Amino acid sequence: MDVTDALTPVVTIGLNRNSSSFDYSMTELNNLVEANNMTVAETLVQKLDKPDPATYFGKGKIEELKQVVIDDGVATIVANDELSPSQIRNIEKATNARIIDRTGLILEIFANRAQSREAKLQVELAKLKYQLPRLHTSASQRLDQQTGTASGAGGATNRGAGESQYELNRRTLEKRITHVNQELKEASKADQTKRKQRDQSDIPTVALVGYTNAGKSTVMNGLIKLLGEDEDKQVLVKNMLFATLDTSIRRLTLPDQKTFLLSDTVGFVSQLPHQLVQAFKSTLSEAANADLLIQVVDGSDPHRDLMMKTTEDTLNEIGVTNMPMIVALNKADKQDIAYPTREGDNLIMSAMDDASLTTLIDMIKEKVFKNYQTISLLIPFSKGEVVSYLNDNTNILKTEYKDDGTLITSELNETDAKRLEKYRV
Template sequence: MDRAIVVGLDMGLYNMEASLNELSSLADAVNIKVVDKVTQKAELPNGRFYIGKGKVDELKTAISVLDIDLVIFDDVLSPAHIRNLEKELDVQIIDRSFLILQIFSERAKTKEAVLEVSLAQQRYMLPRLIGMSESLSRQGGGSFNAKGAGETKLELDRRRILQNITKLERELEKIQQEKDTSRKRRAVDETPVVSLVGYTNVGKSATLNSLIEVASNPIKKDVFEKNMLFATLETHTRRIKQQKKPQFILSDTVGFVSRLPHELVRSFESTLSEVVHSDLILHIMDGSTNQKTVQEETTLDVLKSLKAEMIPRLRVYTKKDLMIGDLLSHDADCVISNKTKENIDKLFELIYLRLFGEETIIDLKVPYKDNGIISSLEENTTILEKNYDDVYAYYRVKLHEKQIKDYKQFL
């Protein structure tokens, strides 16, 4: 296991302690052990080393004493910063973006995710070919160094990387076209889409599983979930159909993190496109953490970059079983526990309310020949009363306001 020091330059832009703790968790996700944290207060980054020369000298001593393999900076470094720091410290230097890209490269499983991660890596490497060359070719003995993201790309010149970027963009464009076709088919039958978005590891996949379980009571879990950063990178889409209710599409997405690399957001446009075409967004937040504000702001920033900030949104806190006295729960539209399934039914009610409107009672007169309408009423509404004569079936049903249009001619 590689041993690392994480370094942060505190310019008063965010909570440095929380950010370095998160950076340490990101490092742990790729089997890097963080043995020390170093911070420095400054108004601006140092032009040569990003941090001051005195702090560089401190790092040099710590690297020797603690047997450090690499140093991870909690921000994006320029090629010159990387080159100067490695020359001075004689260890591998990586930044926050490189680390996140490494996590994504290890977690990508589907063809789409692999293509997107590859594209993000190429975009990241392109302006850093010179500055990163020594870093990526180091054989420092650690497992991380030996399989660093982009190591094989050292052999590629700038023109080859540009060609790769063009090729990857074309392949992802084909996938996007297939998604658009599928989306158009859904639009024909007017099935609304609900997307789960939020910070990484706040319980999005667990919430998706809870909704599936309560809706259809499956024996096994439907989507992989684990207490780890970026447990899944793929979009998981499921059709949800509760008894006597209209159906909708539920879509889980990749989690976000503070200062997510710009290259990654751009490259994951295909995966994140489902969010842009949603009818409703479930903004999932960990109700048990004191970092809810940062996590919410991060997610809203990404939604804004996707031009999805105006889509209707439900704020959902998870991990109610770990919250003390529902602290701050008044900030959320719904507080749930995926462990005990508490308030999952309430979340369903809010989803249906936002998608289909209030419930109401109507009376219908349906000819027997319209057996498709009769089947639809039996499947998608709550029948309160029904009577028959020789020609018609008479129904009193409870349904949602937006369903009325499907039966308007039979009112």
């Protein structure tokens, strides 16, 4: 059996409102569909200045959509925009097919991919907030209300019953939202404790950010391999949107003993639902609290400028502004250009190329280790533990043995320089 036989066929639909990025957004929608274990049977678009408030598409196009659903034998339609509850109901009624809007699709993908407890809670919170304004009373409940108005006291009971079901559903959602928020606060406290411990260790942090599928995880794995770290530190790499949602953090040590933490954050996508951005703030806070961001961009994609704008907008939404950043224009091996090529804080590179990764490391060092000082220390022979610490954790430039101790010239961070000031010569 062909692999595609196991995938759910869908029809994707979209409105072209004369946007220069419309074709790209539809391509991205189709990629999101595939990331959700579906396959695109057909795509239907319509040029309109604005969506029909009742049915998204115009009346004639809805009829065409109904026929496409019948002809292709599909049971699901995926829309390129976020739809109102009434639009969803009316399209489903007209086509007898399930309708998922772009926001709902991304939420489904995130729900399927979440692995950690915190990621699952974040996705659930986003889904609950998405569902809350989409609650509606059924036709029978509305009928109860109308009957109650006309029938006096007996009808009032019916009206109350009709309203109570809606209110019950709403209260259930609101109660669950409160509960999930509380659980996330507890999880966030644990993360803040870990982050505080990392901050106190004085180890700089570097966060990989960027569009989903730009190659962030491949860059991380390339650096891990180049630096000779254990293979079990490597992270999942898959040619799929949102292959992973959980932030991976690895401690990397350079040949000169300098150490930094590298985090691989969840990828971004255009029109990323606001609910998800808010829900994943704690995960994305790895980027907000980093000393340096590396924005990984698929340099081979013709829409890379849009991708970079999406990344910038998402970072702004979580409050990350004016952060030191390296822009890594990845996948140069797919283009007919020279690499690695550095232009200021921009690097044309390939995550599969050791020379590119070496240049990236040099750029990281320039940014996060610029406050290191070259200092000479005379360590008494009785303080062998200090010599051992320097040998194990710093870049030793010169060692001499004097009558009154070991003279070491080393590169030190500010914390070590202050702590060992008494040995300075």
